Amino acid sequence: MDNSDGQAGRTAASAPTREKLMAAAAELIAELGWGRVTTRAVAERAGLPHGAVSYHFRGKQELLTEAAMFAFARAVPEDEFAALAGVEDLIGFIAAEVADPDAIDPVLSRLMFEAMGEAERDPALRERMGAMLARYRELMIAAVRAEQQRGAVFDGAPADAIATLLGAVGDGLLLHARLDPGLDVPAALSALRALLAPRPS
Amino acid sequence: MDNSDGQAGRTAASAPTREKLMAAAAELIAELGWGRVTTRAVAERAGLPHGAVSYHFRGKQELLTEAAMFAFARAVPEDEFAALAGVEDLIGFIAAEVADPDAIDPVLSRLMFEAMGEAERDPALRERMGAMLARYRELMIAAVRAEQQRGAVFDGAPADAIATLLGAVGDGLLLHARLDPGLDVPAALSALRALLAPRPS
Numbered sequence: 001m002d003n004s005d006g007q008a009g010r011t012a013a014s015a016p017t018r019e020k021l022m023a024a025a026a027e028l029i030a031e032l033g034w035g036r037v038t039t040r041a042v043a044e045r046a047g048l049p050h051g052a053v054s055y056h057f058r059g060k061q062e063l064l065t066e067a068a069m070f071a072f073a074r075a076v077p078e079d080e081f082a083a084l085a086g087v088e089d090l091i092g093f094i095a096a097e098v099a100d101p102d103a104i105d106p107v108l109s110r111l112m113f114e115a116m117g118e119a120e121r122d123p124a125l126r127e128r129m130g131a132m133l134a135r136y137r138e139l140m141i142a143a144v145r146a147e148q149q150r151g152a153v154f155d156g157a158p159a160d161a162i163a164t165l166l167g168a169v170g171d172g173l174l175l176h177a178r179l180d181p182g183l184d185v186p187a188a189l190s191a192l193r194a195l196l197a198p199r200p201s
Numbered sequence: 202m203d204n205s206d207g208q209a210g211r212t213a214a215s216a217p218t219r220e221k222l223m224a225a226a227a228e229l230i231a232e233l234g235w236g237r238v239t240t241r242a243v244a245e246r247a248g249l250p251h252g253a254v255s256y257h258f259r260g261k262q263e264l265l266t267e268a269a270m271f272a273f274a275r276a277v278p279e280d281e282f283a284a285l286a287g288v289e290d291l292i293g294f295i296a297a298e299v300a301d302p303d304a305i306d307p308v309l310s311r312l313m314f315e316a317m318g319e320a321e322r323d324p325a326l327r328e329r330m331g332a333m334l335a336r337y338r339e340l341m342i343a344a345v346r347a348e349q350q351r352g353a354v355f356d357g358a359p360a361d362a363i364a365t366l367l368g369a370v371g372d373g374l375l376l377h378a379r380l381d382p383g384l385d386v387p388a389a390l391s392a393l394r395a396l397l398a399p400r401p402s
């Protein structure tokens with residue numbers, strides 16, 4: 001379950017170096033765009049010799065892929081996400097991420113757009129991102145199902161379909177709020193709460 | 202209302218040249234990424250002399266911006282969108298755009314990710330894209346409101362908040378379906394229909 005770090009550092013001691021490289025790579029992807037980042041620039045930004053990159057990563061694409069996945073996992077930690085007990089927690093989570101446009105981390109949102117664009121070109125990256133989405137969706141399905149069972153959420157549709165909608169609403173609102181700072185996200189989330197309320201039988 | 206072509210060709214006769222340049226630019230943005238496109242490559246791809254670019258556009262960024270906006274407007278024509286009479290039409294529209302992952306135009310989705318990424322760096326592009334989103338949202342608000350008034354859609358939340366959710370669901374599902382071809386979009390849209398159904402009073 002928790003082996004999501006895949007190509008992790010060769011030793012526990014080397015993890016900080018690996019993380020420094022990934023943090024530098026994430027910054028540079030956001031600043032320059034995926035295609036313009038070089039391993040040399042990443043090493044320089046991290047204050048490390050160029051050889052550190054090839055010690056920790058099999059080439060530029062692996063470095064950038066790991067950097068993006070690490071940044072996403074850190075921004076939305078799976079264990080924190082798993083602790084969201086119900087639909088109201090999920091909506092609150094979307095609110096915290098999206099409702100204040102100034103609170104949206106611009107490095108992270110740029111990184112997201114860059115990774116989505118690159119995923120169109122790189123099937124391995126697309127698979128990693130798709131698998132990450134699928135894990136979050138599983139957690140959301142469990143939360144929706146539990147609430148349906150205790151009668152707290154509309155049960156006229158399967159939990160997995162509602163979870164898919166919730167995930168789409170979250171990322172769609174994030175996207176639209178970045179483009180249109182005037183978007184009334186709190187009103188949209190209130191409407192979402194009203195739609196998800198259980199119907200009187 | 203219909204002056205959305207902004208920096209349109211100087212004469213009606215020059216519109217085809219302008220459109221050829223925009224089509225070539227859109228392709229190249231999708232292929233290379235926004236930052237790597239040059240005006241020279243665009244002219245070459247369009248089979249036109251390099252001078253055609255500076256005749257029609259004030260520099261590279263204007264060319265690429267107009268190319269992206271033109272491609273989006275052509276993919277989802279506003280007048281066609283305005284003709285969608287109700288919420289079921291809107292859901293059908295999302296289904297047609299998203300439900301079959303193979304049907305999603307890869308040039309268009311790459312272009313969308315590239316433009317969103319670039320909009321993080323270029324406020325003028327962000328404003329154009331935000332304004333486009335706002336126009337589609339206005340059309341969706343009108344559709345939702347009309348259906349609420351005739352009792353065909355849940356009226357426990359304001360039309361504009363529901364329209365914001367619908368827009369977010371559409372783009373969020375598009376995004377997730379690109380990353381995860383196994384996503385059950387039809388099931389999610391069925392759940393959306395069930396959620397939007399009017400409640401028995």
